[in-house]
Amino acid sequence: MLWLATPTGLYELDPATARIRRYSHDRDDPLSLSSNNIESSGEDKDGKFWVANTEALDEFDRKTGKVRRHIPLLKPSTGVFFFEDRFGVFWIFNNSSNVLEVFDRKTNALTRYSFEDQQRIGIPLTGVTTMLEDRNGTLWIATHGSGLLKFDREHQRFIRYRNDPTDPDSLPQNNVESLIVDREGGIWAGLGRVGAAHFDTISPPFHSFPHLDSPKNTVEPFVGAIYEDSQKTLWIGTPAALNRIDRGGGRYTYYRLTAGPADGTDVIAIGEDRSGGLWVGTYGHGLLHFDRRTGQFHTYRHNPADPYSLSSDIVFHLLVDHNGRLWAATSGGLSRFDAATERFITYKPDQQGNNLIPCWSGGSGRKKQQRRSGLRLRKQGEGSNANRTPTKSVGHPDTFQTRYHTRSVVAVAKARGDSRRGV
Secondary structure (H helix, E strand, O other): OEEEEEOOEEEEEEOOOOEEEEEOOOOOOOOOOOOOOEEEEEEOOOOOEEEEEOOEEEEEEOOOOEEEEEEEOOOOOOOEEEEEOOOOOEEEEEOOOOOEEEEEOOOOEEEEEEOOOOOOOOOOOOOEEEEEEOOOOOEEEEEEOOOEEEEEOOOOEEEEEOOOOOOOOOOOOOEOOEEEEOOOOOEEEEOHHHOEEEEOOOOOOEEEOOOOOOOOOOOOOOOOEEEEOOOOOEEEEOOOOEEEEEOOOOEEEEEOOOOOOOOOOOEEEEEEOOOOOEEEEEEOOOEEEEEOOOOEEEEEOOOOOOOOOOOOOEEEEEEEOOOOOEEEEEOOEEEEEEOOOOEEEEEEEOOOOOOEEEEOOOOOOOOOOHHHOOOEEEEOOOOOOOOOOOOOOOOOOEEEEOEEEEEEOOEEOOOOOOOOOOO
16 A cells, blocks of 8 residues: 555555545544654554644554544644654654654653753754664764754754854755665755765764865755665766765766756755666656666656646656656656556646546646655555755764653543543
8 A cells, every 4th residue: 555645644555456445534533644744654663653744743543544543733833744663663754843742652751851051051953854863773863953863862862963154074064855774874954955965873973075066066966865775886966966875886977857057966866676677756757767878867757738748747656666667746747657558647636626537637736845745655564764865074062961840641432422631
């Protein structure tokens, strides 16, 4: 099954039968979703399915289509996600408020952490963008405004890495957009328009990559995507090019749609299929298949006259399902690629936004923020925190104690009409 998070509800799509079902908020049904604006979804280690929306994190029963438990957010928020670490600790975070919470599923208690900096009053955490756990079990937290945080489990404190203008080996900026961990255990962070950097847990900690797009480039481009393939090659997408970094020899290779500077590449998503083929989603240039042997792109574009073309030239997310099929979430719908015919079957909401219907057309849509447009893909069995983007230099961290309080939270929905929210 594919589960689709959209602004109009949660959709369940069976690729084998094309059966589609929509789950939505019903104010008269306490066992329905807390909101139609779905931000993310995924399974925990026990197989329970969770749906994050702008009002709450809901434990959702896929057999009955009902919510078993509501975990209300402190206030309505966007960019809501959850992360379960190897110890079974269940973290809830969002990118629009100063909130990081731990939920105890056995006692229904919610512990809320505060990141107030006693030395720098007035510089609060302004949102958590993503979390990951490295192979040593260390938890890393990317923020907007407070740099990169490392959680010290033993002392229940956070070690903060942030920018120091006097230290060239510090984090280049305090807004960290995304994180991934590579196969060698290194941490990569995406810093938006400041570029990318690699964090090594062994000194020296950070290594920056100053020559993206061109060997002579001295300006850090915006990093739209980062991906490590099955051959351990690192790929970084920018508005100008698809950058390949062979870390063993320190070699950079740059691939562009055209030989000249007239047309950019605008890479915002990268993925790999089962055969090792590299796929690239772009903002405005369609879906690209990259031939590693020739260094050339084969482009799939939206064509209003072709009902089997890509649904839009704005491709936000890529996913290869358990059967090896490629799916592209675009601003115009959800497109499934048929490799044998090189055609697309597209699913998109009907005019009322109530149902996701199979169709073979769709406009490119207006330019919107990536998190708020199109569909977010999730395979059944896949966690809620997918790989995202890279990091830069952070020299000497500072350590601070967390301030937190615990409250009982919950809504255990046992029967229709019995949805209680404790505070």
